[in-house]
Amino acid sequence: MIEIKKVEGKKQLAAFVDFPHILYEGDPNYVPELHIAQHDILTPGKHPFHKHSTMQLFLAYKDGVIKGRIAAILNNNHNKFKNVTEGFFGFYDLYNDREVSKKLLNEAEKWLIDKGATKMIGPVNPSTNETAGLLIDGFDSPPVAMMTYNKPYYLDLLTEEGFKKNVDLLAYDLPTNVVDKKTLKLKELLRQRLKDRNIIIRNINLKDFDSEVQKILKVYNAAWQENTGFVPMTDDEFKYLAKDLKMILDKDFAFVAEYEGNTIGFALAIPDINQTLIKIKKGRLLPTGIFKLLFGKKKINYVRVIALGVNKEYRKAGIEAFFYAEIIQRAMDKKIRGGEASWILEDNEMMNKGLLKMNAKVYKRYRIFEKAI
CATH class of the missing domain: 3.40.630.30 (Gcn5-related N-acetyltransferase (GNAT))
Known part of the structure; x- marks a missing residue:
């Protein structure tokens, strides 16, 4: 029964x-x-x-x-x-x-x-x-x-x-050893081209984290609003998520793009904390899980590009390409084996083409379903 x-x-x-x-x-x-x-x-x-x-x-x-x-x-x-x-x-x-x-x-x-x-x-x-x-x-x-x-x-x-x-929803795998070398060679040219247009790329300032979060939220809600299934995040929701992410954040993988001092884009890759969580029984940090989490973080060798967005009027300026190139370069410098870019909507033509050009491959696929009731 x-x-x-x-x-x-x-x-x-x-x-x-x-x-x-x-x-x-x-x-x-x-x-x-x-x-x-x-x-x-x-x-x-x-x-x-x-x-x-x-x-x-x-x-x-x-x-x-x-x-x-x-x-x-x-x-x-x-x-x-x-x-x-x-x-x-x-x-x-x-x-x-x-x-x-x-x-x-x-x-x-x-x-x-x-x-x-x-x-x-x-x-x-x-x-x-x-x-x-x-x-x-x-x-x-x-x-x-x-x-x-x-x-x-x-x-x-x-x-x-x-x-x-x-x-x-697509997930791309991009090992650092298969990245198209043109992507990295163009990085400094892209940086100069953006600078000539008064667009600066910098790391997120963790000492001014709350202010950075507010600026990034505006970009998130503007840049993603045309995506299927998108819902604007409230201030409280974004702050809640940011607080959680800050615990595992590596500032070397968190960037913002600014035009004349205004935030117009951001990119965030996070360490694949699942490499550690998989060893924590039933997801409980106490009594021993917390130590596995703390010590395991040092051994993580993979990242996830969790968010990358640019305000509509600044797309195709090369900001997205620079973000990816910078994340890849930092990963190589840190001896990280690669990363996942996810999730990408299957109809996001620009993002999918860009990832394929870098030699990334779709290795996982997720589906959202619907039914009239």
Whole structure:
């Protein structure tokens, strides 16, 4: 017998957070999320997403044992920005059981319909500003920092319930030893050309971090607004994310572009902290996880280019190419083996062409689905 229950109280929330650890036990590519981070993002009052939107968590029990989980999500900021009536689902994890999947998705659908939604999109956890997409290709290696991972059968379970492709998100692998040398040779020429146009590229100033974050937020919300699924981040959401990223940030991989003192673009690559998190049991920092995290950071040999954007009127000036060249050069100087550029929308022609020119290859593909409800 399958029973779907709303998550209510600390005990069920803990079970919701911990379920993936049971599901993926023994999977060499599974990286546990930090327990405290997952707990906060799912708890009203802990994460700024809950200030403007709502979600309901569900657990599926079969013969009294948890067999799956899902979150139904109403992102009010998304609907207001896009002028739509869409709902989302996320935190979708389960055993390979079609009946469990059907009941979880139906329960989330009913909750969303009750809130006025006419379409169901996902998975997003809980929005495209956090982790998003279902891995559909590239199961042979662990995910990098802030990217998703799931079992291959999830794809069949979703399509069997009528979900269709909304958009694919691409992840590129770029080892430093295969980078097209022209990219690096042009770097200084690009720097001079930009300087001649009064565009300066510099590292982020960590001593003035709060001010830098405010400037970067303006670029983020302007440069990404035409992207599929984009929702502007609130000040609180961006500050929350920035605070988390600051703990692992390497200023040598964080850049801003300025025109006459105004920030017009930024690029950020972060160390692949998943190389360390994969060794932390159930994502818990205490009692020993914190030491694995601190000492493991020194051994990380891969980065993720997590964000790279330029205000529309300054695109095609060479800023994006310079950002990538500078990140690659810094990675080579630090003896880092390479990096992932992700995620890139499949229809982002300029970014995809640029990465292919540098000899990057698509090695993982993620998909966001949709279904009319």
